[in-house]
Amino acid sequence: MIKQEKLSELTQTDFKWFDVVDIDEADIRELKKSFKLTPEITSYVSDLNERPHYDYDEHTDSHLLVYDVPLWPTAEINHFTTRPIVFLIHEKTVFSFHTHRTNYVFEQFEGSEMHQRLQNVHDITEFVMLFLFHSTQYFQRALTQINTDRNQLDRELNNEIANRDLRELAQIEKSLVYLSSSISTNLMMLQDLGKTPLARLLTPAAFERLDDILIESKQSSQMVKISSEVTEMLSKTSNNILNNNLNDTMKFLTVWSLLLTIPTIITGFFGMNVNLPLTNNHWAWLIIIVLNVGFMIWLFIYMKKHHFI
Known part of the structure; x- marks a missing residue:
């Protein structure tokens, strides 16, 4: 126009x-x-x-x-x-x-x-x-x-x-x-x-x-x-x-993945259909829980000491 x-x-x-x-x-x-x-x-x-x-x-x-x-x-x-x-x-x-x-x-x-x-x-x-x-x-x-x-x-x-x-x-x-x-x-x-x-x-x-x-x-x-x-x-x-946020997230997931690996390994052994220690012990489940927690705490302290987390 x-x-x-x-x-x-x-x-x-x-x-x-x-x-x-x-x-x-x-x-x-x-x-x-x-x-x-x-x-x-x-x-x-x-x-x-x-x-x-x-x-x-x-x-x-x-x-x-x-x-x-x-x-x-x-x-x-x-x-x-x-x-x-x-x-x-x-x-x-x-x-x-x-x-x-x-x-x-x-x-x-x-x-x-x-x-x-x-x-x-x-x-x-x-x-x-x-x-x-x-x-x-x-x-x-x-x-x-x-x-x-x-x-x-x-x-x-x-x-x-x-x-x-x-x-x-x-x-x-x-x-x-x-x-x-x-x-x-x-x-x-x-x-x-x-x-x-x-x-x-x-x-x-x-x-x-x-x-x-x-x-x-x-x-x-x-x-x-x-x-x-x-x-x-x-x-x-x-x-x-x-x-940096992604690195923190991946570090968190990695640490927990490692920590949760310990119960998987220990319970995996005791889940086998063979004669194992503590099989006939009434306190076996409590002992296994204590072992899991103990190893998890040890692994956490180890990673913390060596600056993995």
């Missing part, structure tokens, strides 16, 4: 902004017909798995930027993922392409606080840089939530490790992989923008905003790195605790 956003009342420019949500074949035909977009560009903007990058089309003098934003967990997907938002600058028109799952970025961009910032926008590149800065901040929000969830999980793991906790820890690790990958590719694309044809269009204000985005992205990159290291350490600690 192609929707034209009204920005003339909010910015000091005359450019147009078209927002395209969940692009389909009808939208692609309209973009080719009305705006003369090439098939290469339409293939980029319709690819939901496109990685962050910059591309310039000489035939249409169009600048395309692909930028990832985080997606919060849902009932179907229990971890953070990312999806691209695509910006296309063509003459005095800017297009944004995204899916309904990234609508939250655009809804909050149109809030009252952002309206005040838009009043200082004088150029189309300043608008795009402002939106990218707005989008970048969601990575730190996502990482803050992940850190909060991990700290809560850490407190629960200190008490007792359950399968549910381990699954949650695995979801956190998946989230960090997605966020780390997107932050890194976003950062590489931003660092290379100054060497692209788009740099000729950037105003001083747009360059200043680009520096702010780079700082924000580098902070997010450092945060996700630290968070990944802490999560990895927590995962290793949990595995060590589980292995």
Whole structure:
């Protein structure tokens, strides 16, 4: 669906902004017909798995930027993922392409606080840089939530490790992989923008905003790195605790298996249908019990002395 956003009342420019949500074949035909977009560009903007990058089309003098934003967990997907938002600058028109799952970025961009910032926008590149800065901040929000969830999980793991906790820890690790990958590719694309044809269009204000985005992205990159290291350490600690618990369980079972072997051996002898000592003794059963207990105590003390238990 192609929707034209009204920005003339909010910015000091005359450019147009078209927002395209969940692009389909009808939208692609309209973009080719009305705006003369090439098939290469339409293939980029319709690819939901496109990685962050910059591309310039000489035939249409169009600048395309692909930028990832985080997606919060849902009932179907229990971890953070990312999806691209695509910006296309063509003459005095800017297009944004995204899916309904990234609508939250655009809804909050149109809030009252952002309206005040838009009043200082004088150029189309300043608008795009402002939106990218707005989008970048969601990575730190996502990482803050992940850190909060991990700290809560850490407190629960200190008490007792359950399968549910381990699954949650695995979801956190998946989230960090997605966020780390997107932050890194976003950062590489931003660092290379100054060497692209788009740099000729950037105003001083747009360059200043680009520096702010780079700082924000580098902070997010450092945060996700630290968070990944802490999560990895927590995962290793949990595995060590589980292995230690398993060793204790196996040691307990082994000790009792050895102790219970003694009554089996002794009673096995006296269960044979042959003449044996104590056969005619009325106190034989009590003597046999005392022998069993005595040998079991001796074996327990022996294993304890030699640190088997």
